[in-house]
Amino acid sequence: MSTAEYRWTVPVDHPAFAGHFPGQPIVPGVVLLDQAVLFAGQWLGQPAIAWQIGNAKFLSPVGPGETLFFALQRKASGGIAFTVQAAERAVASGSLTPPAA
Template structure:
């Protein structure tokens, strides 16, 4: 299974205020949280209760500034791993792998 969605972090998100003054960039944890929630919802978890998953790997390639619209693409495997890529246009932002527990 694979999918793609748009991620938008509001320019007034509180994480920008202190990270970093004068040149705000989105903290990686906020970016990963958005990716985990989007993939969890796509895989059937509810918005209020996303699937518990492990971040197996993550690599940040380019900073995200306020107001940027991002695209998240992902592909899941039968083993429960989900490979994801985040981009802003042609600029690669982040890539990684999540491990989502298989349903019993």
């Protein structure tokens, strides 16, 4: 099985912070999923549309300016397992299914 790793620093001015949550901004889970899908698409050379989320767990909140490390692993089924870390802290994990060819 092959793997890929990506680094992403959450922009302090990300538009999702406007309503999530005023005074104490937290990265919404959908933003983390979006980044995982974008990285998987780059890795596999597939557009970041029509991906399916097999499952997702959000383990720790993420704030503006944090640097996240996405680790992706191709499964025998063709899907992608992913984990997200902020330093040594687990942030999220899950699985993705790429669009049918």
